[in-house]
Amino acid sequence: MTKTVIIGTNHAGLAAANAILDNSEQEVVMIERNENFSYLSCGTALWVGQQIDSVDGLFYTNREDFEAKGAKVRTQTIVNTIDFEQKVVHAVTQQGEEVEESYDKLVLATGSIPISPKVPGRELENITFMKHYEEGQKIDQLFERKDMENIAVIGAGYIGVEMAEAAKRRGKNVLLFDALDRCLPSYYDAWFTDDMDKNLANHGIELHYGELVKEYKGTDKVEQIVTEKGEYDVDLVINAIGFLPNNQLAKDHLELFANGAYLVDRHQQTSDPDVYAVGDCATVYSNALQATTYIALASNALRTGMVAGENIVGNAIESPGVQGSNGISIFGYHMVSTGYSVESAAKFDLNVKYTDIEDTQKPEFMKENDNVKLRIVYEATSRRVVGAQMASTTSDISMAIHMFSLAIERQVTVDELARLDLFFLPHFNQPYNYINKAALVAE
């Protein structure tokens, strides 16, 4: 019987385990460094910002669920080395006991690690990342303290903006820094982020863009941060300047992508045919780019885990590729995007055009109505859709972005969207939907 060892049991590892255990009688060993697994870090800002009552709901499964399906689960066990020749994984438990597991198939699901700004003083106390549950607990406890008044968040990407909102909701003075000149620069064009920046500023968040941190100062604990533009008193620093794939275990054995992610094919197979890689430690295939790339998202982790598991049990399915669809909701302002923005397309040499519309969600006669912004990004020559961004105070927009995701995957052109059959009901939208309208005026 095939024996699969899965290293890392967060979203990607769990999805792979489920796919194997639900579709076969195969032997599965799951090895995880942490005590808990399945922590939805996506809910951290809601928890720490006290928008939900408890952290408990952020864990969606546990070891018993997998043991009940027949898996052997080793938690608080760190894999140190892998002998790829002999096909043996070497690990050590929290008690210091050395353990080894042989394998026929190996799934690397070791995720990602936050990037550390390489500046003096980074070892001071009260400087943290926000990735693991334990870091969320630490931030939550520090937010409780009255002497924690000034919170600096470095990086106005997804984690940074969400944590800035959470800190503000806990009554803190919040300073949000980014190397670039606006928030969320990787996902949205300025037409959208200008509104989000106004939203952040209107809620009292101090924005420090185009400002790189040069030093953290303090005796034991951080007391100040120094940038090229000024010095600021701070009690806590949350670093959120992006992730890198955690490739420690196999970087010398497997082929890697430019940023170090394990290079995988559409079956999640690495350059070693018995080794699969899934989630944040692996590459994905981007349908918009029509090339391999790296996008760290829980949604990708789940799907890639599923694909690897199915292939291990003999169902030779291929990943359909990804669009990197994502969303954010800050003080009631919602933004969703998929594929590439105009600015990010340029970084990847995608020659694009775009069409914009600003409209109301519903007909004017409806009492409750919201403004909606939509930008559709399409390739200049083929006219296939390669991205879309939407923003509104209504969360109704969130489902529309899924349609754009499918459009990118299926290579639909912007012209095909102009006459696409979209239903109408005044409670939901306009007789002629803004998606059709935007597509109709595409140059």
Ligand SMILES: Cc1cc2nc3c(=O)[nH]c(=O)nc-3n(C[C@H](O)[C@H](O)[C@H](O)COP(=O)(O)OP(=O)(O)OC[C@H]3O[C@@H](n4cnc5c(N)ncnc54)[C@H](O)[C@@H]3O)c2cc1C
């Ligand atoms: C604050 C925050 C909010 C986020 N919000 C969203 C969101 O809203 N939507 C979204 O799609 N994504 C979101 N993400 C990103 C998402 O959490 C990640 O993409 C996802 O966790 C990746 O899952 P993974 O299983 O590949 O890796 P990880 O979650 O990084 O898990 C890897 C696991 O491997 C274990 N491991 C690593 N090395 C070893 C070893 N040597 N031995 C044993 N175990 C090991 C680790 O302990 C860990 O449990 C967010 C991330 C953060 C931090």
Ligand SMILES: NC(=O)c1ccc[n+]([C@@H]2O[C@H](COP(=O)([O-])OP(=O)(O)OC[C@H]3O[C@@H](n4cnc5c(N)ncnc54)[C@H](O)[C@@H]3O)[C@@H](O)[C@H]2O)c1
């Ligand atoms: N809602 C969501 O879908 C969601 C939420 C949280 C995290 N995530 C994912 O988790 C991953 C990590 O999130 P993240 O917020 O750390 O990364 P990110 O890539 O979203 O943002 C990083 C930000 O840091 C800035 N930056 C980079 N170097 C800097 C420096 N030296 N000083 C100041 N700013 C700097 C960048 O300009 C960017 O705005 C991403 O893949 C993200 O998509 C997704």
